[in-house]
Amino acid sequence: MTLQTDLLHLARPQSMPASVNPAVVRTSTVTFETIEQMREEKQRMASGERAFTYGRRGTPTTHSLEDAISRLESSEYTQLLPSGVAAINLVFLTLARPGAHVVIADSVYQPVRRSVEAWLKPWGVRVDYFDGSVEQLGTLLSDDTCMIYTEVPGSLVYEMQDLPALAQLARQRDIPLVVDNTWASGILMQPLALGASVSLMAGTKYVVGHSDVMLGTVSANAELGLRLREMSMVLGQCVGGDDAYLALRGLRTLACRMATHAHNAEGLGDWLARQPHVARVHQPSRPEHPGHELWRRDFSGSNGLLTIEFDAAVERQRVDAMVNHLTLFGIGSSWGGYESLALPCDVAAARSLPNPWAERGPCLRLHVGLEDLSDLQADLSQAWRMLAP
Ligand SMILES: Cc1ncc(COP(=O)(O)O)c(C=O)c1O
Known part of the structure; x- marks a missing residue:
């Protein structure tokens, strides 16, 4: 099935008669029929599965949106955040570590520099900017580089980069390549399919599409996807049911x-x-x-x-x-x-x-x-x- 068709049919109620759109779940507390049922759900959560145990940990509405974004980004996991900037900082917190080194494309969304100055550098992370070329990236990588961060096309004047070539170099050195994919919003390009390790988006933009919701998304595969999810849980990041519903509706069009x-x-x-x-x-x-x-x-x-x-x-x-x-x-x-x-x-x-x-x-x-x-x-x-x- 093509992506366009899938986006129209994902997360729709299955049993008939039904509304066309899914119900919005707004909750903090989740209640259970029995203690056993509660333990079972918590056990699923402990083993890394997605479970419905508490509003902060996600609801059927946010889970549906995560699945739809995973389809859009061709990823195994997606984590929702309350803004694009929160998504950027979740990735930095998960991948960067004091004493290590990160390389960032010079043409990224300007507030990324605020995170660099506000906490990455004070936290002891060394940061280099690169011009987007594989050649310059190659000269900057070192044994302790723990993340390469880019955005294609660049912010404001849309500098292009050879993403598959950047991804190949990153993989050779076993360094996660993170791409801000807001420009393409998944529908025009999928960074993971081109070899990147993480794709993030300001869902605030085209995903929502109506300038009425703030939203961030982070998508990745396998172990990295789980680490991002775990860090998001640790930080207590969550998105309300109404916002998730509106973003899901945005995806349809x-x-x-x-x-x-x-x-x-x-x-x-x-x-x-x-x-x-x-x-x-x-x-x-x-x-x-x-x-x-x-x-x-x-x-x-x-x-x-x-x-x-x-x-x-x-x-x-x-x-x-x-x-x-x-x-x-x-x-x-x-x-x-x-x-x-x-x-x-x-x-x-x-x-x-x-x-x-x-x-x-x-x-x-x-x-x-x-x-x-x-x-x-x-x-x-x-x-x-x-x-x-
Ligand atoms: C490329 C890009 N990434 C991230 C963001 C941040 O998104 P938000 O405003 O949802 O925090 C923006 C916002 O303009 C953006 O243009």
């Missing part, structure tokens, strides 16, 4: 939403690249995008993100004025919902390695939503006059 996001974003990217004041449009689906061939090889499609890099002569205030004149684009950061968004972004501030971004023109990230493409184009067109000096 993920494939068709993504196709429309891609159609709109690619159409807008073509149009924007022809507009005055634009130096380039950053978007992996564009043939001139660095690493476009890797994107074509490893991804099955596009999403709604693109970033406009304006000519260096364009002042940031003019970009701000243009954004203020948009009527269909909200000003906000959390992409992946059905709606269009615009966000000025500072690429130089989000990178640690020497980079040319401070010299380049201002950047504006768009998340292209599900509105009609012609309306979005007309909106940008009327606001464009604000860019004139």
Whole structure:
């Protein structure tokens, strides 16, 4: 069965008559018929199986969502977290250890650096950033490297990486490779199938798809999956039934939403690249995008993100004025919902390695939503006059 079809049929009630969607379980306490039944359930939990013993440890609703995400990510295990950032920190807490070394791609989501400064370094973990290439990664790995962390494409300007080659090197050195897969959200690429050890997502974005729930997911196989689950239990991380239900509902339309996001974003990217004041449009689906061939090889499609890099002569205030004149684009950061968004972004501030971004023109990230493409184009067109000096 294809992924798209499976996502429509997973976790639906089996016995008839039935509602189309599963019931929402909201609970802290779980009660049992007999002491024996309670012991049996706890025994299942102790032997590593998923059990229904207490709300913090998961409910049938969260278990259904975990199974659906595992299908999406081609993994044996998935752990739900209350946000994407919580997912990132769960992975760091599980894999990093004081005195050891981690290597992180320079193009990752900026708040990863906050975790590095707030606790990884103070905790005694050595951290190096790498440029995303296998060559540079190879020079940085050492005998005590305990994790390689990346995100493909990179945040803000979508730097591509050769994920299978990174994964091969990681495996040769027996180091877990962790991939933030939020951009593809499983429907466009599955890191575990390309050789990574862990895939995590901000489910907040495309999985939920309606900008109304915070959610993180971490997916892995075998022993590593169990370790991640155990650490999540130790930390007391859990997700409420209503949020899990909404994410499950989001999954039903993920494939068709993504196709429309891609159609709109690619159409807008073509149009924007022809507009005055634009130096380039950053978007992996564009043939001139660095690493476009890797994107074509490893991804099955596009999403709604693109970033406009304006000519260096364009002042940031003019970009701000243009954004203020948009009527269909909200000003906000959390992409992946059905709606269009615009966000000025500072690429130089989000990178640690020497980079040319401070010299380049201002950047504006768009998340292209599900509105009609012609309306979005007309909106940008009327606001464009604000860019004139
Ligand atoms: C690539 C990526 N990873 C992780 C996150 C964090 O997700 P959350 O906002 O759910 O904590 C974000 C949020 O923007 C993101 O863009």
